[in-house]
Amino acid sequence: MKVKNLQKLDTFREQHSKLVESEMTNAIQKIKSPAMLKEAMIYSVQAGGKRIRPILLLATIEAFGKDPKAGVSSACAVEMIHTYSLIHDDLPAMDDDDLRRGRPTNHKVYGEAMAILAGDALLTYSFQLISQDPKLEADKKIKLIQLLSTSSGPEGMVGGQVADMKGENSTLSLEELEYIHLHKTGELLSFSVIAGAIIVGASQHDIRKLKDFAYHIGLCFQIQDDILDLEGNEQLLGKPVGSDVSRHKSTYPSLLTIEGAKKKLAYHYDNALTVLHEVDCNPALLEQIAELIVKRDH
Numbered sequence: 165m166k167v168k169n170l171q172k173l174d175t176f177r178e179q180h181s182k183l184v185e186s187e188m189t190n191a192i193q194k195i196k197s198p199a200m201l202k203e204a205m206i207y208s209v210q211a212g213g214k215r216i217r218p219i220l221l222l223a224t225i226e227a228f229g230k231d232p233k234a235g236v237s238s239a240c241a242v243e244m245i246h247t248y249s250l251i252h253d254d255l256p257a258m259d260d261d262d263l264r265r266g267r268p269t270n271h272k273v274y275g276e277a278m279a280i281l282a283g284d285a286l287l288t289y290s291f292q293l294i295s296q297d298p299k300l301e302a303d304k305k306i307k308l309i310q311l312l313s314t315s316s317g318p319e320g321m322v323g324g325q326v327a328d329m330k331g332e333n334s335t336l337s338l339e340e341l342e343y344i345h346l347h348k349t350g351e352l353l354s355f356s357v358i359a360g361a362i363i364v365g366a367s368q369h370d371i372r373k374l375k376d377f378a379y380h381i382g383l384c385f386q387i388q389d390d391i392l393d394l395e396g397n398e399q400l401l402g403k404p405v406g407s408d409v410s411r412h413k414s415t416y417p418s419l420l421t422i423e424g425a426k427k428k429l430a431y432h433y434d435n436a437l438t439v440l441h442e443v444d445c446n447p448a449l450l451e452q453i454a455e456l457i458v459k460r461d462h
Contacts, residue, residue, distance in 0.1 A: 173223075173452035180222050180232060180239075181215040188240045191293060197285070204274045204282035208247050211265050214460065216385075217242045217356045220453055224360025224374070227445040235363045237297040238308055241290035242356055245316045248286035249325075251279050258329075287316070300363070307362050315351040324348030328413075336414035342383065349389075350382025357450075366445075373443045377450070380436035384457050387429045390415040392462070394422060433458045 188209045192202050218239030222232035254261040254269040255276060261269055271279035294300070294308050314320055324347025331344060357378040361371045394417055416425035436454045440447045 173449055173456060176223065176226070176449060177215070177219050180219060183233075183236065184215060184218045184222075184239050184243060185210060187236055188244060191240065192289070195285075195289065200274070200278065201281060201285060204270060204278050205285055207273060208251050208264075208270050208282065209244065209286070211247075211267055213265060214456075214462075215243065216453070216457065217246055217352055220353060220356035220450075221360045223449040223453055224357050224445075225364055227443075227447060227450055228361075228364040228366060229446070230364045234299055235360055237293045237300070238312075238359050238363065239356075241293045241312060242352060242359070244286040244290040244293070245312070245321075246352055248283040248290075249316075249321060251283040251286070253325075255279060304362055308359055311355055311358060311362070315355040320347055320351035321349075324351070332413055334414070336419070338419055341414055341416070341419065345386035346379070346382060349386050350379065353382045353385060354378035370443045370445065373439050376439040377436050377443070377454075380432040380439070381454050381457055383432045384429055384436065384454065387416045387425055387432070388458055388460060390417055391422065391425055391429070392460075429458055 189206055192205050192209070195202055221235050221239045221242060225232045225235045250264060251270045253259050254264055255271055262272055263269060269279075270282060274282065291309055291312065294305055294312070297305065300308070316322065324344050327340075327344045328348055331340065336344075354375060357374045358371060361374050366374070393415065416428060420428060433454060437451060440450055440454070
């Protein structure tokens with residue numbers, strides 16, 4: 165795998181991560197709802213994280229030479245959905261985790277009922293954010309809401325989560341494992357890239373190529389996750405290492421060996437860069453995000 169200088173991405177990411185977090189917090193604070201609900205929502209959206217999904221969306225807009233601020237509402241929306249999924253994943257009925265990014269999980273602070281409702285609120289409010297965006301034309305709002313609902317719902321992230329739960333304590337085929345991760349993780353990453361393309365009015369050719377790019381980086385993301393579960397630093401990860409092994413989950417290292425998983429990671433990374441160069445845009449930031457995904461240590 166070739167590596168590049170991430171300095172430009174670091175600057176872009178720092179600036180726009182702060183913008184997205186600030187916009188999410190401000191939007192939630194304006195909601196006319198019980199204070200405790202808003203507090204629980206804000207607790208999780210301010211928990212940090214890589215912000216890869218909103219940064220992907222905004223970087224795609226930048227790649228086409230447009231102002232990334234045109235996509236801030238959509239970037240907030242996808243991050244809110246990602247955050248809701250983490251709140252629910254951490255619940256006792258799901259993964260039963262006490263820590264998320266080194267902090268107590270939402271239900272440990274606010275209780276299970278409030279955590280469920282905070283997740284529900286983040287999910288539904290994300291669509292409201294897009295629908296009320298004054299910078300977006302009506303036809304683009306419809307496309308974005310349709311795409312986000314598909315990517316996050318039963319045909320996307322939720323369906324992938326169910327398949328993941330069903331696959332626990334059993335040995336999956338590589339095809340079954342890829343189905344899980346393309347849906348559970350890849351769909352929201354794909355939304356982020358395609359949403360940016362929709363906002364700038366990209367051609368159908370470029371959208372198709374960006375879907376291929378998103379497919380490969382989505383698999384890169386999960387393969388690296390699986391590798392980090394074995395080789396990562398617990399302090400950096402903010403959760404125990406080896407949790408997948410303890411739950412008897414099928415992973416890329418368990419199916420391919422750790423070296424095989426690393427080769428698979430390199431294969432998808434190289435293909436992501438190849439297809440990205442077929443898009444009529446400046447690929448620099450998107451290339452660096454792909455590199456960030458494969459090199460991240462948490």
